[in-house]
Amino acid sequence: MKTEDLINTIAADAGAPRVSIGWTVGVGAAGAFVVGGLVFFALLSMRPALGASLGDWHFLMKWVFSMTLLTTALLLVVGLARPQWTPGPSMYLLLGAPLVLAIGIAAEMTSLPAKFWMPTMIGTKALACLILVPLLAALPLAIMLLALRRGAPARPALAGAVAGLASAGIATTFYATHCLNDSPLFLGVWYVLATAIVAGAGALIGARLLRW
Secondary structure, three states, X not given: OOHHHHHHHHHHHHHOOOOOHHHHXXXXXXXXXXXXXXXXXXXXXXXXXXXXHOOOXXXXXXXXXXXXXXXXXXXXXXXXXXXXXXXXXXXXXXXXXXXHHHHHHHHHHHHOOHHHHHHHHHOOOHHHHHHHHHHHHHHHHHHHHHHHHOOOOOOHHHHHHHHHHHHHHHHHHHHOOOOOOOOHHHHHHHHHHHHHHHHHHHHHHHHHHOOO
């Protein structure tokens, strides 16, 4: 290619309208949420008497936890998609979901006799939680990582991990409507472990997929 042609190509590319990475991540998140819902309804079903559960703070706290995780992670994903982004006070956003969980666990432990703490924490079908949450998060994570590829993350592994947290937020939002274990003690062990699995997968994949 001649020098003049190269200059014209670069100039044309610079003048072309670009979709902001924030918009790209937002669309990706919306698509991930829809896909996560479709996978959920294809594989699982909502628990019986879900309407009655909406009056129980234990159940509602699961949604507060998952939506806080999703929202805070998405806010960070937008920043992580940009090459000039550096870790700073915004990372404290990730403390939102653990704080919600800590408040719920404290409330549970003050109202529940100590002899019931361990059985409640173990709950029922814990293994299903560890399997189904990552399964429900798989396609949302793929979509989030593809959205991140439209940016230029300076920290691919961290970007992938936070995308994993957002995807786990989507998965646990839906899984909460199926799971019969509503105790914050159960949530603090099995939902957190499942979320860590998804975040770890996101970090491993992101480290390779998002490298530039």
